Amino acid sequence: MTKPDEVRVGPIAPGVVDVRSRGGRYEYLDALRGLAALAVVLQHCSELAWPAYARFSGTHFGAGMFGVFVFFVVSGFIIPASLERGRSLGAFWVGRFFRLFPLFWGCLIAAMILHSVGRFSLQAGLLADPGWHFATNATMVQFFLGAPNTQVIGVAWTLSYELVFYLFVSLLFLGGLNRRSVPLAVLAIGSIVAALFLPAAMVNGPDASLASRLMVVAATLAVAVFFARRAASSRSAAAAILLASIAVPLVLNQPGPSSYSAMIFATMFVGTVLYRMTAGEISTTLGWGVFGFAAFVIVGFKFVVEQPHWDPAIGAWIPWWKEAVTMACAYLLFAAALLLRRYSFPRPLLFLGRISFSLYLIHALVLGAIKPWTTSVLGIPAAWLTWFTWVLGSIALATLTYHAIEKPFHNLGRRLMTKMDARPRPETTPVA
Template sequence: MRQSFAPLAAGQNNNLNLIRLIAASCVLVSHAWPISLGPGALEPLEAATGFSLGALAVFVFFAISGFLISASFERSSSPWRYVRARVARIYPGLIVSISLVTFVIGPIFSRLSPADYLASVETWLAWLGNVSLVRLDYHLPGVFEGNPYPTVQGSLWTLPVEIRLYVVVALLGVLGLMRRPLLLMTAVLVGLAGLSQAPAFDFPGAYALRSLWYPGLPFFLGMGAYLMRARIPASPVVALPLAVLAAISMHGPLAYPSMALAVSYATLWLAGLPSGRLREFNRVGDYSYGIYIYAFPVQGMVVALLGEMGPLSNIALATPITVALAMLSWHWVERPAMKILRRGQIPQANSASQAP
């Protein structure tokens, strides 16, 4: 019997939780180069292929998100329940993380006195913009100014894009377009291609539309895999040629779409592979989101505390602190908040409602 992506959508016994954790860790590793050495530093993978480890990890996240968010909408009894699930997943952990970084790490590492830092309008505007995801501010007054890379919240840029894609899924679902997957996916891919060729658009909302192109492609590929899950084979016979195509196209005009396709397909295929004892990891918890939102400020903090260091030292020092914060975030903030906001028991950490 031909294996498809249908089993991945039907149950929680998969490898998505572990894959997301690995992807979040890859983002930490990728950021160690610019955080330690400055904005111009390229990690070895990016220098060789044109794609950083962090960029590939973003493809992984968005492909999984496209698959799971589409499933989440279809399983929701109403659009309101869908919105509530999305808010419950994104905002509680984010609000706590941004508040800790802004009001604990910020005063300690700012060149301003704690009183001046907390009295600064920029501090409060940054906090409000970041917790709402309406207006991101990657810097805090006087914080990490002596670091090679003085940015404090460098990973947040994907979250507003994720929110916009949640809205797109809701609109497509309400309009009934998800029931016509071939037509929908053709229209979406043509639209994304158009966005990629029109960087000069200048009208209200143009930036938000353009931002959907880069992470939007793996997201919609994940959506397509879900909507056509019974018809798309999940097999290494497909994954290998896609990987070869990505390698051949690596430095050409098709580099991004071929890589996005290869990574998206491989991610979902690997998620459904039988993995024996690795499935026990699903009992632990979903620490990927916490790692993602805490890693960048923790890595900057390590540099601010200890001074000049190489990327490997930054990874070694920042990882245990980041993982500890991610564990606390999952068990004390994210999971309890989801249980309260959803008014009931929540599923296992690798289920559809746990995206991104």
């Protein structure tokens, strides 16, 4: 997920529209992140408190998936602006590190401590080799390095996609292609269908073979050479080779259906197109056209490919349209917020947007650490007491970690970035 402080960037072209801001932060982006984080928290708390809700979310509308795809659109919208506002690539990555890793590592350590005292459950795959899997989790790309059942914090799978997206945006920046957002988005949308023929986990999966690994090597070399040749200097070329050598094998080793991963990356690139539109770099017609095309392809893909299937975990049939409706609603929410960006949003949503990264990670620890109520109190059923305890406890603890961990490291990262930007650089501008 993109960090909430990144709404400080200026992705709106002067004179195009008056955008409501508070404290230097665009309200509509904070509100979107607040709604997305709240949706994920409510999904996980509700499905544990009421099994009937788990069946509903599995068959009709997944609030958690909805929130996650809102995050992905916001990431695609914000990250290019953060990278392109006159900073070096090194300063950009320093900012990424201090925004994401201190809190993430703190949550990993807290999860292990809670597990040692019996207050947090670790997945079976992780327990088979806890040292190795904890180390892979610390990289934040754990979802692409092993099976999904080796994650310390389950919701952290989205962070792996975020980090790989940063890698690809950095590659595009080095190659001078970062502003070609429309063709890149169309290519990413088209890859949703193409990915049907791409196997999962091509490096270390159970079905990985010599042929699949050679394909990964060939793809990595092709991408590395392409961007190295477009780089403005030998130093940028070396950086491009390094980034390609990391990003391409990771993407081709993703453990789930390749088309689902393609949908995630396409969603991020669609967010970038909307950023170009609001920045005045492309027309409104073109921006919304790409947006609608992506939504149409995703829904159409689900209609053609997705088959109703039985989910034994919830004991219900999953219809083809469930994920399509959920993703489409995430797109529509972002579009609505973008159209309403000149208006003010409720302060509680802005507050949740500010602490959204903490809330997203911390609630997973709260669900494991705080045991459910077993009896009613003052006529309030135990399930409702449990639900309120989890939700309010997550918000309270996220507020604490935001002020104790996130914000101080944000400030440290900004200071380091300012120093790096102030240094004279012999070559930092990519080819046009």
